[in-house]
Amino acid sequence: MPIDATLPYDDQNIFAKILRGEIPSQRVYEDDWAIAFHDIAPQAPVHLLVIPRGPYVSWDDFSERAPAGEIAGFVRAVGRVARDHGLVAAGYRLLANVGGDAGQEVAHLHVHLFGGQPLGPMLAR
Incomplete structure (x- = not known):
């Protein structure tokens, strides 16, 4: 369900639970700033x-408030x-949805990384 990106952060969202280890994820990277994991419903060979x-x-929230x-x-x-x-060599797509019209479904900033095949045009015309 698309969300309102202007609402306050809800620490019960699924990504907050993944960060706390309450929900498992197939992590591929983590450091002091971020974690990365496989999407549970991949839309490309690499998602x-x-x-x-x-x-x-x-x-929007991140760019406004983060140090x-x-x-x-x-x-x-x-x-x-x-x-x-x-x-990098073949190319990839980054996608960060913000709010309901863009289709954001989880109220925690997340960037999708897509790759592993030609991805076609960004939006249908």
Whole structure:
């Protein structure tokens, strides 16, 4: 169900529970700033989610409230995950949905990393 990205952070969302280890995930990366894991409903041969450890509802919330070091650490983590999975040479797509119209379903910032095949146009015309 799409969410309202302007609402306060809810620490009972599924990604907060994954961060706390209450729900299992197939983690592929973690550092002080982020964790990455396989999406449970992959839309491409490689479909990973990268989430910050901090409590941010969306990209908008993160870019507004996170300290510069946390932003840099998270962005570097996304790049590292892409490199570690061999996505750079052929290309990959990043997607961060913000709010209901974009289809955001979990009220915790997450970046989708898609790759492993040609992905086609971004949006249908």
